[in-house]
Amino acid sequence: MQIKKISKNDLDQLVNISLEQFKNESWSNEQYSEAYNDNNYVFLGCFDNEKLLSFLVANESTDDVNILMLATSENNKNNGYAKSLIEYLQSYVKKQSKTLSLEVKENNLPAINLYTKLEFKVVYVRKHYYKDGQNAIIMFYNQN
Secondary structure, three states: OEEEEOOHHHHHHHHHHHHHHHHHHOOOHHHHHHHHOOOOEEEEEEEEOOEEEEEEEEEEOOOEEEEEEEEEOHHHOOOOHHHHHHHHHHHHHHHHOOEEEEEEEOOOHHHHHHHHHOOEEEEEEEOOOOOOOOOEEEEEEOOO
16 A cells, blocks of 8 residues: 555546445546646555555645545455554644644544544534534644
């Protein structure tokens, strides 16, 4: 397994994983392509040779990196790939003296448990944020 920046040639694999995991809440090909071409976005992937197993998309500003998407293909779940991507990003933000944040659906307990184990703390709840009425949990990485 290797963590590296996702190339433009990998976007089809990324979109397939996104559709598989996020279904109708997935970004479209166009949205991913637009973000990919914007220097403020970070696209990281876990690869086995050229096969994308898991990906992370984040938006980077001057003082914060915000994780927007994190997904692992169904056949590769529970192998630690998402955890490895987050730890890679945690190392980066420490070196850059930036904060790391994310939002997660309140019913996504596996993700919340992972983030908690990786020292993210809940800082805010956005009530009824998602189309289905679910709340969004806003979490920040505690670097201390």
